[in-house]
Amino acid sequence: MKKLRVAVIGAGMGGLATAAALQRSGIEAHVYEQAAKFTRLGAGIQIGCNAIKVMREFGLEPVLRNECFYPRSWNNKEFDTGEVRFDMEFGALAEERYGAPYLLGHRGDLHAALASAVNPATINLGHKLVGFEQMTDGAVQLTFDGQSPVTYDAVVAADGVHSLVKKTLFGHDEPNFTGRIAYRTVFPASLLNGYEIDDCTKWWGPDRHIVIYYVKPDRSEVYFVTSQPDPGFTVESWSAMGDVKELRAAFEGFHPQVGRVLEACPSVHKWALVDRDPLPRWSDGNVTLLGDACHPMTPYMAQGAAMAIEDAAVLSRCLDGVDRDGVAQAFQRFEATRKPRTSRVQLSSRTNTWLKDPSNPDWVYEYDAWNVPLAAATEVV
Structure with a gap:
């Protein structure tokens, strides 16, 4: 044939x-x-155990383990008090339960691995x-x-x-614009001046949230992505830039850890969240x-x-x-x-x-x- x-x-x-x-x-x-x-491109990505199982067959698991951050958990917390809503443990527990690790990485690094x-x-x-x-x-x-x-x-x-x-x-x-937008960026952790953040946390507010995590094994890069209401913004592009001052104002009242991260970030991208x-x-x-x-x-x-x-x-x-x-x-x-x-x-x-x-x-x-x-x-x- x-x-x-x-x-x-x-x-x-x-x-x-x-x-x-x-x-x-x-x-x-x-x-x-x-x-x-x-x-x-400056964005983080969560690489679930289910995805790692596929890439393992391409011989990429060692590369990804070397390039990505290995989180203890995906922790879900109240936006202001930091009270834990649900701490989804990963690490060794996830490997044993699902047969593969859960990793946090930079989209560019995952893309380069797949290209290889x-x-x-x-x-x-x-x-x-x-x-x-x-x-x-x-x-x-x-x-x-x-x-x-x-x-x-x-x-x-x-x-x-x-x-x-x-x-x-x-x-x-036509995409269904959700009336919500997201800000995202990756920046050097050195801009936090030694301030330590959680491995991976989603801070849940009443009508908005922010997810923050490291994307390198040495904790040298930090990523965050948000979601909040903004019905008038309809640009579905990952390259559009956002206003850092507007972003900081949108998350006033959130936990001090969120404030420290947003204060340190030098620039952000902004795009409309759509659904299909x-x-x-x-x-x-x-x-x-x-x-x-x-x-x-x-x-x-x-x-x-x-x-x-x-x-x-x-x-x-x-x-x-x-x-x-x-x-x-x-x-x-x-x-x-x-x-x-x-x-x-x-x-x-x-x-x-x-x-x-x-x-x-x-x-x-x-x-x-x-x-x-x-x-x-x-x-x-």
């Missing part, structure tokens, strides 16, 4: 994880990314997708701005919330969506990237041993396997109640994308 050739659109977390998983299974996968180069698991010759930067066409023989022709068309047996669109592929296949959908409903369909023929392109979610469970990374492992299993004629059914099987879980996480995250009070998170962290049962052929429609 001729080796399957797959084009992956987008070199974010989901796209790189998909390429790594497909290449690991012997499939020829090529990544196309519109950016001209990779940059270390992909054959560099197969990563094509500076390629902006402008259109595609499914041919009568099942092949898919891709057109990139200023480039000659290329043809593949299958296409995986990991091109994010503004996915051109999603818009082309299923039409444009689960899509009715993810694929059409030999083209499928993956990650944020088909199940974007609010950040309140810290599982957006993890869901895309899980997608990658399950998709590679569905495509294993498949030829071009079997791709469409493999994509349907992928959707049937993944949609119940991603929809549950998507809708659970929407409520912003995750770990606010004592709860059992096993259903999130014990998931193993390499071994979860795939949907039976009879479940594929």
Whole structure:
């Protein structure tokens, strides 16, 4: 059987994880990314035990342990008194319970690790997708701005919330602006002048919260992300800058630890928090969506990237041993396997109640994308 050739659109977390998983299974996968180069964007990321299990198969666990912070817990506290609402312990307890560590890192470091698991010759930067066409023989022709068309047996669109592929296949959908905004930044811990913060804490206020944690094993970098009302702001961009003074004013009255962190931070980014409903369909023929392109979610469970990374492992299993004629059914099987879980996480995250009070998170962290049962052929429609 001729080796399957797959084009992956987008070199974010989901796209790189998909390429790594497909290449690991012997499939020829090529990544196309519109950016001209990779940059270390200033944001933290929580890497759940469920995501680590996927990346362990790429040989990345030692790298991530070396680059990331290993927290004792995810502690949920009252915004002003610091009273503990729920202390979700991680560390060695999580490793024993879920079979993998829970790590806190910098998005740039996680991205670099995933990129290292992909054959560099197969990563094509500076390629902006402008259109595609499914041919009568099942092949898919891709057109990139200023480039000659290329043809593949299958296409995986990991091109994010503004996915051109999603818009082309299923039409444009307006995001549901939540009326809330988030500020975020990473800055050197040295700016705290020796002041120690908790490993990872979410400070719960009446109508707003802030999550603060270290992102390096030596505690040299601090990250925070907020959520608060701001109905008039509708910029859905991770690069828009915010006003530090406005941010500090928005969290007056919070615990002194929060005040010290906000006083030390030199600059922040600001973006509107949006929500989208689960899509009715993810694929059409030999083209499928993956990650944020088909199940974007609010950040309140810290599982957006993890869901895309899980997608990658399950998709590679569905495509294993498949030829071009079997791709469409493999994509349907992928959707049937993944949609119940991603929809549950998507809708659970929407409520912003995750770990606010004592709860059992096993259903999130014990998931193993390499071994979860795939949907039976009879479940594929």
